[in-house]
Amino acid sequence: GESVGLHLPTLSVQEGDNSIINCAYSNSASDYFIWYKQESGKGPQFIIDIRSNMDKRQGQRVTVLLNKTVKHLSLQIAATQPGDSAVYFCAERTGGKLIFGQGTTLQVKP
């Protein structure tokens, strides 16, 4: 079946450093991708999205890169802060369904 996966279950970074969270997806027909942040006890919160006809999109302190050739998605967080500590999920939209991958837990060390 379709699946979206992340490469690392846990990423630990120093406060102020840049973070890169990776995701590999399997369905080349997916036309829309989203990164979500989930804090403990809460529902996922939208961070940034990208359509399949783009390869890069920037937001405030976050950048998403899409490489359709290798079906790879990444989320870059600049100047990581303690408030960025959470679980991050990538999701792809295929045939009306929104499919999530396994999360990466981002730990920010002071």
Place this chain on the structure above:
Amino acid sequence: EADIYQTPRYLVIGTGKKITLECSQTMGHDKMYWYQQDPGMELHLIHYSYGVNSTEKGDLSSESTVSRIRTEHFPLTLESARPSHTSQYLCASSGYSIGSEAFFGQGTRLTVV
């Protein structure tokens, strides 16, 4: 600010009871979703809907059922709860266009004893 609400936030219930988890959104979104998530794990799609009177099963088999009689309301029902149903249930909604992100509710944490 997302306007999607789930009730209850927490529910502890005995085996065999019938339960309904409520989800409502005020954004006029056509698409709605239910996900099941165990602590620290990925979200598994169990049901989704394209609009009124439309319901589809997701990728994860579930004994729950859903209905979509009104655009804003997408309740999930378990006819006979079992301990294996213990999990967090997350509801989401989105518009129909490709670039329409999904907004999530806070979730219902269900414990069946």
